[in-house]
Amino acid sequence: MNIARVDLNLMVYLDVLLRERNVTRAAEQLGITQPAMSNGLRRLRELFGDPLLIRTSDGMTPTERALELQPLIREALLAMEKTIQPKEDFVPESSQRVFRIMASDYAESTLIPMVLQKVRANAPNVTLDILTPSDVSFHDVEQGWVDMAINRFASLPQSFHQLRVWQDDFSCVISKDNPILKNFTLETYLESQHIWASKTGMGVGVGVNPEDVQRLGWVDEALAAAGKKRKISVFTRHYQVAMLLSAQNDLIATLPSRLAEMERFNTKIAVVPPPFEIPSFDLSMAWSPLLHHDSAHQWLRQIIKSINNCQ
Template sequence: MNINDIDLNLLIAFDVLLREKNVTKAAGHLGITQPAMSNSLKRLRSLLNDPVLVRTSEGMVATERANFLAPKIRKILLDTKEALQQVDADFIPEQSQRVYRLMASDYAASTLLPKLLEHLNAVAPNITIDIMTPSDVTFHDVEDGKIDMAINLFNELPLSFHQKVLWKDSFSCLTRASNPILENFNLQSYMQSKHVWVSKTGFGVGLGMNPKDIQKLGWVDEALAQIGKQRDIKVFTRNYHVAMQLAHDDQLIATLPSKAAHIHRLDTGYAILPPPFAIPDIELKMIWSPLLHHEPSHIWFRQQVVKAAEHC
């Protein structure tokens, strides 16, 4: 195969087709017609001497060779974008009016961002922060540099992302100060209580929870399973503020990251207690695209996020 015979636009088409596994959606992503996308797929099949995508009862499925090539072609495209992108070498924080777009869970938003905004107001008062939720953003939005940074608790991450741990957090139990359990708070009384489950990791819209699917319930329930216990979950939520509000019911306990629970440390209506069993610490990470890694304004912003995290 002669490199001069390859239309590099086909690599872009390949990348989108492998991501969407749907010709119509891929066409929409690139802003071209469905017939034009179908023609690109036909040309890819001829170039690679491989079907690339095959139709099954469950939709279009990538071939073994296409799956092998996908990360390699993705890296070529990312490296090309990074090499050609313009760098703002004259970035001056005090004068900048840049808008930084962040994806942050409400756990990250309520614990980290107030301190970050306080710091930015002092050093770069004209900068604006656009905060998005995990449901607003995909991995590809971050990878393509459309989102400056994602801050969340992540189970898995693509190898292409840059990342940094902002902090490790333990867990605390939050409940109403008048909850009778406070008279004798131990593992037995904890298990006899009803609970609020809260978690939102990664990206995308959440799916309905099954109380019996321990492996998908996360840190608290996995820790309980290790000692042969399963708590009685009354409410499932993906919002930490909702969980904290529900914990004001003296029949419920919310077991959540300590930095979130301690938002209510001065509220006499709440009680904060250490869990009566061991739960491994969690890590709050920030991740960003390799396309932004060397940009001066992004380097500066990452440094400000780290400074803010050190004071939370």
């Protein structure tokens, strides 16, 4: 039998009839007339090919088939009621949800500590699972397997939602023993050796071609626009490593300013503006439309937005 041809209201009638075992009381409970309930019982008998309820000296008595159907009908109706109920609001204080976030090394170092602080203060049992860009594909985010990607995006799938977290510029991190600090110009900058740090894309990384300026990122593109090129001694995908290496007195790391500022109390290095203009960039969060209306996801996005508002 094709369920599309079945009046599912009859299942509600049957559930009440088997519980009340009385046509009049069943009709009253459903707010319909007794003739309407009697007609419903007739249709149910035709549907199942069984009398279902038989009048005896003890009242309306269910048949063996009716007794088999009763728990099945009740379970099906409960599942349907659960399906159509409005989804409960996210309650941070009691939630044990795991949020999976793809974060670049930059975002993990600068943003995630502040996110974690707010999450723990408001939702102590919520867990953050931080993934790297190499762990995740856009497909993972699109399918909702990863809650969010936080990175600098050159492009995103058209279906994604995104929001700028903040804008940042660049600073140079240099050892205080480096004599260049006495005369820090574009000329001395170009004469020095440099540390390159970047891994903003998603997917498995590959080796860097020092001659491919278009793939070296903001710093080298800005120099190329002025007809200049720096000497890169070290390529790393980790900003924290770049900052550690910059303590060597002959190396310069040109890094996002929010990251560089994390070392402002380090007595071994100095943080200074670059001697040329580098365009600023946006850190953004992106998520699947499948999660856009999820109350827990909305809560996490609001946490991140509030961090930016406090900057």
